[in-house]
Amino acid sequence: MWVCKASTTRVGVVIIALASWLAAATVTGPPTLNGPVFPVPSFPGMKTRMGDFVHPGLWHTHDDLERIRAGVEKGEEPWKSAYADFSTDSFSQAGYAMQGPKSVLCRGPCSNYTSFSNDVRAAYQNALMWYITRDQGHWDRATTILDAWGTNLTNIVGTDASLLVGLEGDLFANAAEIMRWEGGWVEAGAKASGGSGFSNQLYWLFARHIKALLSFAVYLDDVAMYNYALYSYLNDLCAGLYGNFDPATGQGAETGRDQGHAMGALGWTAEAARTVQSQGVDLYALENNLLLRAAEYTAKYNLGHDVPYDPKFYRCEAVLINGPWSAPSNISRGVSTGIPKVWDILYYQYVVKRGLCAPYTIQIKHALDALGGEGHPTGSSPGDHPSWGDLIWSYPGKGDFLNDNNRTIWGGGSIGPGGLGNLNSA
Ligand SMILES: *[C@@H]1O[C@H](CO)[C@@H](O)[C@H](O)[C@H]1NC(C)=O
Ligand SMILES: *[C@@H]1O[C@H](CO)[C@@H](O)[C@H](O)[C@H]1NC(C)=O
Ligand SMILES: *[C@@H]1O[C@H](CO)[C@@H](O)[C@H](O)[C@H]1NC(C)=O
Ligand SMILES: *[C@@H]1O[C@H](CO)[C@@H](O)[C@H](O)[C@H]1NC(C)=O
Numbered sequence: 471m472w473v474c475k476a477s478t479t480r481v482g483v484v485i486i487a488l489a490s491w492l493a494a495a496t497v498t499g500p501p502t503l504n505g506p507v508f509p510v511p512s513f514p515g516m517k518t519r520m521g522d523f524v525h526p527g528l529w530h531t532h533d534d535l536e537r538i539r540a541g542v543e544k545g546e547e548p549w550k551s552a553y554a555d556f557s558t559d560s561f562s563q564a565g566y567a568m569q570g571p572k573s574v575l576c577r578g579p580c581s582n583y584t585s586f587s588n589d590v591r592a593a594y595q596n597a598l599m600w601y602i603t604r605d606q607g608h609w610d611r612a613t614t615i616l617d618a619w620g621t622n623l624t625n626i627v628g629t630d631a632s633l634l635v636g637l638e639g640d641l642f643a644n645a646a647e648i649m650r651w652e653g654g655w656v657e658a659g660a661k662a663s664g665g666s667g668f669s670n671q672l673y674w675l676f677a678r679h680i681k682a683l684l685s686f687a688v689y690l691d692d693v694a695m696y697n698y699a700l701y702s703y704l705n706d707l708c709a710g711l712y713g714n715f716d717p718a719t720g721q722g723a724e725t726g727r728d729q730g731h732a733m734g735a736l737g738w739t740a741e742a743a744r745t746v747q748s749q750g751v752d753l754y755a756l757e758n759n760l761l762l763r764a765a766e767y768t769a770k771y772n773l774g775h776d777v778p779y780d781p782k783f784y785r786c787e788a789v790l791i792n793g794p795w796s797a798p799s800n801i802s803r804g805v806s807t808g809i810p811k812v813w814d815i816l817y818y819q820y821v822v823k824r825g826l827c828a829p830y831t832i833q834i835k836h837a838l839d840a841l842g843g844e845g846h847p848t849g850s851s852p853g854d855h856p857s858w859g860d861l862i863w864s865y866p867g868k869g870d871f872l873n874d875n876n877r878t879i880w881g882g883g884s885i886g887p888g889g890l891g892n893l894n895s896a
Contacts, residue, residue: 507694507695507698508698509694509698510697510698510701511701513697513700513701513704515700515746515751516696516697516700516701517693517696517697517749518693519693520691520693522693522749523688523691523696523749524688524748524749524750525647525650525651525688526647526648526650526651526652526748527647527688527745527748527749528640528643528644528647528685528688528689528744528745528748529644529685529741529744529745529748529856529862530644530647530648530748530862531748532651532652534748534862535601535648535652537865537866538598538601538602538861538862539601539602541553541864541866542602542861546866548860548861548864549860549861549864551860552845552858552859552860552861552864553602553861555845555846555858556595556598556599556845556858556861557599559595559845559846561588561591561592561595561596561847562592562595562596562598562599563592563596563611564596564599564605564607564608564610564611565607565611566592566596566611568589568592568614568615568618569584569585569588569589570585570586570589570615570618570619570622570623571589571618571619571621571622571623572585572586572622572623573622573623573624573625574623574624574625574626574627575623575625575626575627575634576626576627576628576631577626577628577629577630577631577633577634578627578628578629578630578631579628579629580627580628581628581630583626583634583638586619586623586634586638587638587852587853589615589618589619590615590619590638590641590642590645590853591641591847591852591853592611592612592615593611593612593615593616593641593642593645593646594612594641594642594644594645594856596608596609596611596612596615596645597612597644597645597648597649597653598648598861598862600612600648600649600653601648601652601653609649609653609655612645612648612649612653612655613649613653613655615645616642616645616646616649616655616657616668617657617658617659617667617668619642619668619671620657620658620659620666620667620668620670620671621658621659621666621667621671623671635682636682637682637851637853637854638853639672639682639685639686640682640685640741641853641856643672643682643685643686643689644685644856646668646672646689647685647688647689650689657669669689669690672686672689672690673686673690673692682742683695683696683698683699683702684696684699684700684703684742684745684746685745687699688745688748688749696749700746703742703753707786708785708786708787708788709787711739711753711756711757711760711761712757713785713786714735714739714764714785715735715739715760715761715763715764716780716783717757717758717760718780719763719767719777719778719780720760720763720764720765720766720767720768721764721767721777721778721779721780721783722735722736722764722767722768723735723783723784723785723786724784724785725767725768725771725777725779725795725798725799726779726781726784726793726794726795726796726797726798726799727785727790727791727792727793727795727799727801728799728801728802729768729771729772729799729800729801729802729803729804729809730801730802730809730810732768732771732799733768733772733809733810733812734810734812734854734855736761736764736765736768736812736816737810737811737812737815737854737855738855739761739764740754740761740812740815740816740819741815741855741856743761744815744819754819754820754824759820759826761816762816762820762826762828762831765813765816765820765828765830765831766828766829766830766831769813769830769831769833769834770830771798771803772803772804772805772809772834773805773830773833773834773837774804775830777798779797779798781794781795781796781797782794805834805837805838805841806841807838807841807842807848807849808848808849808850809838809849810849810851810854810855811844811847811849811855811856811857811859812855813831813834813835813838813844813859814835814843814844814859814860814863814864815859815863816828816831817831817832817835817859817863818859818863818864818865819863822864822865822866822867823865823867843859843860844857844858844859844860845857845858845859845860
C-alpha cells in the first residue's frame, strides 16, 4: 500500500528551462529568434563548455534506455504490457511507409504538416524499437526518415509554425539523439562548407524558433543556447515555470482557458525538466515540487473537485483566447481518451521514483489507465506528447541515486555551488 507523505524538500533557486511553450499565440506570426541567442548571467546548473553535455541526454539517457530495454527483456510490468502495445503500433514498424519529405510545411490556417507529424513519430518509435530489439530494419527506418527530412525541409511557415517546431521538432530531436549516440548514425548531407543535414536544419530552421530549445541545444552541444533556454525557464515570468504555475496553489496559467491546454502545459514542463534531468540537474523539485503541486491542482479539478482560483493568474505575453477568465474553464474538463497524455511522466517521476504524496495524480492516472492508458497516440493533437508513458517514463520504484556529488541524475536534491548536484539519499 502506497503511503502518502508530505513533501518537505525545498529547493532554492535552481534551474528549469523550456522556452515559451505557452506564449505561442496565433497573432500575425510566431515569435522567432533569428540571430544569436542572448547572453545570460552565470547561474547554478549552467553549462560552461561543450564537454559538459550528457549524451544521449534529451528525454532518455543511456541509463533510461537500458531500464526500458531491461524491463521489456525480463518481461516486467509495466514495460511488458506497454511494449506489447508499442511494438504492434503502426508507427513502430520498420516497414512504415514514409510520407515525406516535403520542402515547405505550414502550421496555421494553411496547415499541411500531417506527413511530418507521422514521419517524426515513426522515427522516434523506430529509434526506441531499434534500441530495444537491435533490429537493423528499425535502425534503417529511423535514420532514413531523419536524413530525408533533414536534407529536404527548408522552411516552416504559418502563424503556428513555432508549435510545429516545438512539438514535433522535440520528438524528432529525441529520435536523432538516440540514433546518433546509441546507433552510431552519421547525418547525411554534412559538408565542410555549406551542406545540409539534420543539425544544420535543426540549428537554422528549428532552433531559431525558440521552442524546445533545451532539446535542440543539447543535441547541438550548444552551450549558449542551452544556458539561454534554461535561464528563461527559470526567470522568464511569462514563459518560464513561474509564469505558468502559481507557486501559491499550483494553478496553471491556462486553467481558465480550457483543460486541454492546462494539462498540455504540465506535460511540456515535465518533458523539459526531463531533458534537464538528463543533463544532471533536478528541476522537478524546484519551488517545493511546484510541478507536482500543479499536477495535483489540475488533476483534482478534472476529477470533478473544486479548486481555489485566482483570476489574476493568467498567461502573459500571449493572446488571451476569450480571457482573462473569471473561473476555471469547464471546456474539455474530465478524464477521457482525448486528453493530453501527460500524467504518466508526472506519476512516475514524483510518485514512483520519489515516493511523494500525489493522491489526485494517482487517481487520474488510474482513471486514464481504465480507459486504455497513455499508449497509442490519440486525440486531436497526437504530436503534442510522446505517448507510451508506461514504457518510456516508468521506474521500478524509489531510486538508487547516482551519488557522485557531481551530477543529479535522480532528483530530489538541491543544487550546490557551481551547479553541481547535491543528491538526496532517500
Ligand atoms: C504547405 O503550405 C505552404 C503555404 O501555403 C506551401 O508553401 C507549401 O508548399 C505547402 N506544403 C505542402 C507539403 O503542401
Ligand atoms: C530528399 O529526400 C530524398 C528521399 O525522399 C533523398 O533521396 C534525398 O537525398 C533528399 N535530399 C535532397 C537534397 O534531395
Ligand atoms: C463550470 O460548471 C460549473 C458546474 O456546472 C458551474 O458552476 C460553473 O459556473 C462553470 N464554469 C464556467 C466558467 O462556465
Ligand atoms: C566530481 O568532480 C570533481 C571535480 O569537479 C572530480 O575531481 C571528481 O573526480 C568527480 N567525481 C566523479 C565521480 O566523477
